[in-house]
Structures are given as structure tokens and as C-alpha cells.
Amino acid sequence: MKLLVTGGAGFIGSCFVRMALQKRWAEQVVNLDKLTYAGNLENLQPIAGHSGYRFVELDICDSSGVENLFRCEMPDAVIHFAAESHVDRSIHSPAPVITTNLNGTFTLLEAARRNQISRFIHVSTDEVYGSIEPPQEANEKFPLRASSPYSASKAGSDLLALSYYTTYKLNISVTRASNNYGPYQFPEKLIPLMISNALEEKPLPVYGDGQQVRDWLYVEDHCNAIRAVLEKGRAGQIYNIGGNCSLPNLEVIRRILKATGKPESLITRVTDRPGHDRRYALTNEKLTRETGWQPQMRFDDGLASTIDWYERNRDWVQRVKSGEYRHFYELNYANRAE
Numbered sequence: 009m010k011l012l013v014t015g016g017a018g019f020i021g022s023c024f025v026r027m028a029l030q031k032r033w034a035e036q037v038v039n040l041d042k043l044t045y046a047g048n049l050e051n052l053q054p055i056a057g058h059s060g061y062r063f064v065e066l067d068i069c070d071s072s073g074v075e076n077l078f079r080c081e082m083p084d085a086v087i088h089f090a091a092e093s094h095v096d097r098s099i100h101s102p103a104p105v106i107t108t109n110l111n112g113t114f115t116l117l118e119a120a121r122r123n124q125i126s127r128f129i130h131v132s133t134d135e136v137y138g139s140i141e142p143p144q145e146a147n148e149k150f151p152l153r154a155s156s157p158y159s160a161s162k163a164g165s166d167l168l169a170l171s172y173y174t175t176y177k178l179n180i181s182v183t184r185a186s187n188n189y190g191p192y193q194f195p196e197k198l199i200p201l202m203i204s205n206a207l208e209e210k211p212l213p214v215y216g217d218g219q220q221v222r223d224w225l226y227v228e229d230h231c232n233a234i235r236a237v238l239e240k241g242r243a244g245q246i247y248n249i250g251g252n253c254s255l256p257n258l259e260v261i262r263r264i265l266k267a268t269g270k271p272e273s274l275i276t277r278v279t280d281r282p283g284h285d286r287r288y289a290l291t292n293e294k295l296t297r298e299t300g301w302q303p304q305m306r307f308d309d310g311l312a313s314t315i316d317w318y319e320r321n322r323d324w325v326q327r328v329k330s331g332e333y334r335h336f337y338e339l340n341y342a343n344r345a346e
């Protein structure tokens with residue numbers, strides 16, 4: 009099996025590439041990535057010398073580059089992770105989000121159609137369902153109610169991907185996962201940001217009242233689920249992937265402070281995010297019924313091993329926090345204290 013993975017230098021994509029080669033899910037993996045601020049080849053150090061691994065620096069919006077790559081490599085399957093993935097950035101600057109998530113997905117779908125690629129997994133998010141009223145959980149038939157430019161771009165790309173099944177019979181499945189956490193996550197998202205600020209004893213910025221609820225999924229559980237969909241998922245189908253772990257943000261932050269031995273006085277309330285979704289919740293029932301997959305990692309164990317990774321990889325954190333990250337941090341958090 010030869011896989012073409014897009015966005016394989018990012019957080020989840022790099023975990024998938026490492027697992028695919030280390031666990032021999034595939035003999036060959038071609039990693040297509042533009043290396044934006046979120047792409048980091050250090051994340052692939054553990055498999056960099058693997059004979060079945062090839063990295064190609066390319067923008068998924070570059071239609072002739074993508075077409076050439078598909079024609080040369082003729083992968084058995086495409087796993088499409090590449091995206092602008094951060095809600096706050098999409099609020100400050102929606103243009104790259106729309107370009108990559110919509111036009112980039114379109115470019116890949118066209119190349120897959122023209123080259124008759126036999127399997128395509130479009131990796132998406134539970135955020136496309138928008139905020140879910142308790143006690144409901146979204147299943148795959150829930151309406152799309154995206155709130156941010158990020159989630160709207162993902163909802164649009166999901167529909168585009170599904171249209172390539174309906175219209176062209178491309179063998180495509182869409183996955184919608186909840187909030188991921190684990191090693192190598194860029195410290196702009198809640199868990200790595202709070203861990204790295206806690207370790208440095210910097211303020212932990214909580215948006216609004218901190219009672220927003222997210223479902224937490226360990227990144228390796230997510231990658232195992234994608235493999236299950238790759239092998240057993242049906243064409244034209246959507247599969248939710250959740251961690252069965254719903255928690256309010258403040259509870260997650262308190263557990264991080266407890267595990268790192270830092271004081272709760274570091275918690276700092278800041279102005280809420282515009283359009284902030286109150287609660288995400290989804291059911292895995294379809295994926296479990298059709299593939300047998302279930303999340304394996306208990307949240308407190310996953311959080312402990314993630315904290316341990318950030319403690320042991322302070323150099324990685326310092327390198328990704330230099331340069332561009334500082335501008336983003338200033339833009340997002342300055343003048344926001346309540």
C-alpha cells in the first residue's frame with residue numbers, strides 16, 4: 009500500500025505518518041506539505057530515514073504541482089489532513105483558511121478524480137455541527153451549523169468531497185473528529201498552550217467563563233480511527249470520531265495545573281472569542297458499529313503523557329514559539345484581559 013498524506017508535517021498528520029510506517033499500515037508514505045507555521049519536519053524525525061518515506065514540499069492549491077505528484081506517485085489512497093486548522097487565526101485572518109481548506113481540497117479532489125485514485129479520506133471536524141444543546145450528541149445526520157470561518161470552510165470542503173462521490177463515484181469517506189490532544193501539537197490550541205504556559209508559570213488565558221465543553225480525543229486514537237475508516241469505511245459515508253470525554257475548559261485547565269504542580273492563580277479570565285461555540289458533543293456509534301473502533305486512551309493518562317512529552321521537549325516548544333508565534337500571541341491575547 010502506498011499512501012499520499014497531505015499535511016503530514018502538522019500535529020495529527022505527522023502522528024499518522026509515524027504510525028503508518030512504524031506499524032506497517034503502509035509500505036510507502038508520500039507526505040505532501042507546504043510547511044506553513046504549523047508544519048514542522050522535526051515532527052517526522054523518528055521516521056525521517058525510513059526507506060518508504062518521501063517528503064514533498066508543495067501547496068495543495070498548486071494544481072499543476074498536485075497533478076504531477078499524483079501522476080508520478082499513483083498512490084493507492086489519499087489521506088487529506090492539510091488545512092489551516094485554528095479557529096482564532098481564522099477569525100483574525102480568514103483568507104488563507106478559505107483558500108487552503110476550500111480551494112486546496114478542490115485541487116486534491118480534481119487530481120484524485122483525473123487519476124482515478126481508488127480511496128480518499130477527507131479529514132474533518134465535529135465543529136461543522138456547531139454548538140450542540142445538552143443532552144444531545146451529534147450524529148452524522150445532524151445539520152451543519154458552522155460558526156467560525158474555520159468550521160464553515162471545513163463544512164464546505166466536506167460537502168465538496170461528498171459531491172465527488174455522488175457525482176463521480178470517487179471512493180471517498182469523510183471523518184469528523186472532536187478536539188485532539190497529544191505530543192507535537194502546536195501551542196496555539198487549548199491543551200498545549202495551557203501546558204506550555206503552566207510550565208513557564210505564565211498566565212493561562214481562559215476565554216469567557218471557561219464553561220464551554222469540548223470532547224477530547226487522544227491523537228493516536230484518532231489515527232487508529234482513520235485507519236479503520238480507510239480499511240472498512242464505506243464510500244460516500246461520514247464517520248464521527250470522538251473520545252467519549254466531555255469536559256468544560258476550566259476543568260481541563262485545573263487538571264493541567266494539578267498535574268504540573270502549578271497554582272490556580274495562573275488562571276486569567278480574558279474576553280470571550282467572538283461566535284464561541286458553547287458545546288461540542290458527538291456520538292461514535294456508527295464508526296464503532298461498522299469498524300469495531302473505540303477510543304482506548306483515558307483522558308488523565310493521555311494528559312499525563314502529553315505533559316511529560318512537553319516537559320521533555322522544551323527545545324521543540326522554544327523553537328516553535330520563536331518568530332511567527334510571538335506575533336500571533338500578541339495579536340490574539342494583547343488587550344484582552346477582563
Ligand code: NAD
Pocket residue numbers: 014015016017018019020021040041042043044045046047048066067068069088089090091092093094108112131132133134162184185186187188189194
Ligand atoms: P495542523 O495545523 O497542526 O497541521 C496542518 C498541516 O497542514 C501543517 O503541516 C501545514 O503545513 C499543512 N498545510 C497547511 N496549509 C497547507 C497547504 N496549502 N498546502 C499543503 N499543506 C498545508 O493541523 P492538525 O491539528 O494536525 O489538523 C489536521 C486536520 O485535522 C485538519 O484538516 C483539521 O481540520 C482536522 N482536525 C483537527 C482537529 C484538532 O483538534 N486539531 C480536530 C478535528 C479535525
Ligand code: TYD
Pocket residue numbers: 095096135187196197198199201213214215216218220221222257281
Ligand atoms: P481550541 O483548542 O482553539 O479548539 P476549538 O476552538 O477548535 O475547539 O479551543 C478549545 C477551547 O478552549 C475553546 O472553547 C476555546 C478555549 N480556549 C481558551 O479558553 N483559551 C485559549 O487560549 C484557547 C486557545 C482556547
